Amino acid sequence: MENYDVAVIGGGPGGYVAAIRAAQLNKKVVLIEREHLGGICLNWGCIPTKALLKSAELFQKIKHAEEYGIIVGEPQFDFKKIIQRSREISAQLTAGIKFLLKKNKVTLIDGCAAFETNKILNIDNKGQKFSIQADNIIIATGARARSLEGFITDGKQIITSKEAMILDKLPKSLIIVGSGAIGIEFASFYNALGTKVIILEAKKNILQSEDAEISSIVKKIFTKKGIIFYTNVKLLNHTKQRDHLTIEVEIDGVRQQLSSEILLMAIGIVGNTEHLNLERTKIQVEKGHIVTNQFMETSQPGIYAIGNVTAPPWLAHKASHEGIIAAETIAGLKAHPINKQNIAGCTYSFPQIASVGLTEEKAKNAGYDIKIGKFPASANGKALIDGDSEGLIKTIFDAKTGELLGAHLIGTEVTELIQGYVINKTMEGTEADLINTIFPHPTLSEMMGEAVLQAYGRALHIISE
Structure with missing residues (x-):
């Protein structure tokens, strides 16, 4: 029976990152994946949906090309080619993950894994069965779409x-x-x-x-x-x-x-736990998701769980970071636990939506005395240049300390802008840090600074209330 330092079950954005980080820390690592490297995110989630949305966004831009002084004929689209492009992008990224795993000397096994004991995994690769042993195991099996009684999916209607x-x-x-x-x-x-x-x-x-x-x-x-x-x-x-x-x-x-x-x-989603034979371990499951501590370790010492199989928020970037925490904890490093208030959520619609931290309602319910600043996209030069002037940036501060409690954005490319507020929150910055930041002109990021200024009655390009 082959023995490994770390076995990772699932090759999604949490699993493959955990495997690579553990290998970087000189661990002998095996990754077991039953279907597609990259998991739901790369194959059926984050990446292909954004590719679809980009095609639709471009189609809409072309339809309004005359607003930019560009004369084109009536635009059309090929729906099958839009779908095909999204699949090709996913395939390209999946191939890249396979290359990275190989370069980092991670052993890749195709198949399904289930616990025999807390150290032994039984592998089933299309009928070929064998077992492996691992000192540490990371569960990264992800989740699936939740169904509703009476509305069971049939894949067609x-x-x-x-x-x-x-x-x-x-x-x-x-x-x-x-x-x-x-x-x-x-x-x-x-x-x-x-x-x-x-x-x-x-x-x-x-x-x-x-x-x-x-x-x-x-x-x-x-x-x-x-x-x-x-x-x-x-x-x-x-x-x-x-x-x-x-x-x-x-x-x-x-x-x-x-x-x-x-x-x-x-x-919503349900964690993929039912085929793991968790009953052969001390792992606890609540509401379909595995319970872990702040270092991603389950109630069974030596077994960790990351990503959508654990607690919300269910986001690919959170899963990847959890994978790093688990790998570094296994290696004996002092990992930093996640502060969920510093995790950004992004929706890639038209316009985009992005947020981090507390909402206004939650900040008030938590007992904070707050200052709120807002700045509309319609007052930003770059947004007008881009032809995307619908939107708003809203900031929420602790009136006593100046701590940024939350930021909420809607508008063009706000999923790229949100990281500025995330960095501020992660570094425990205040309104003074943001006010003293010189945002380049003309950019959409200027709205971020103006939304902070407005919270403190100092807005320059709108009238502060």
Whole structure:
């Protein structure tokens, strides 16, 4: 039986990073992956969805080319080529991961892993069975889309985000259940290409994790684009016809029927734990996700868990960092635990949405005396140059200490801007650090500085209230 210092189960953005970092720290590492290197993120999530969104964004830009003084004919798109491009990008990145693992001398095993003991894993590679032993094991098996009783996905009329990325043809109508990042991104993509999109949300507001003011702005912008929102929705049942579904819902207590070609379920995820034989260990699972300490170690010493199989937020960049923490802890280094308030969330719709830290409501509920600053994209020169003047940057500070408690952005390229606030929070900076930062001109980043100035009554390019 081959023995390793570290065995990693799952080759997604958490698993492959953990394997590489452990190998860098002179550990003998094996990575077991059952399907695709890169996991959901590279193959069916972050990367391909952003490729789809980029194509849709470019199509919309070309449609409005005359606003920039450019004369073009009526633009058209090839839906199959849009899908193909996203798949090619995913394949290219997956090949790159395989190369990195090889260069770092990580052994790669194709197959499924399950615990025999807390040190021994049984591997099944399409019927070929064998076992390996590891002093430390990192579980990075990810998660899958959560299903809803009575609305089980069939891959054709009721689908998950995976099928939404590889449809054979553009649907004329689409109902999306769930208004989180996944639901909003697919709504943005299909709406931009001409699909009639309806979003159903069980809660009062869309984008539950975002600041309420930002969510309200998103809803107004998307409604103007033709996307229909229903909130306070309860799904009752559905019937399937040959070319569409009829969905019976209750909206604010009133029953009604909605119809569309496809129903996309985007209501969260469930950790992939059921085939690991966790009962042969002391690992604890709560609400479908593995419980860990701040160094990603489970209740079974020597076994760690990272990424979407653990606690939220369920983000690829968090998974990668957790992989580093686990690998460095195993190697005996003093790893720094994650502060979840310093993790940015990004939604790549049109316009984009990005945030870090506390919302206004949560800051108030936590007892903070706060200062709030806002700056609109319509007052920024670069946003006007780009033709993307819809948006807002909102900052929230502790009035007593000047600590940045939260930042909430909506607008063009805000997923790139958010890192500036993340760095400030990570370094425990204050409003003084941001005010004394010289932002280059003309750039979108100037809005970041102005939003801070406005919080302290010093805004230069809008009138401070």
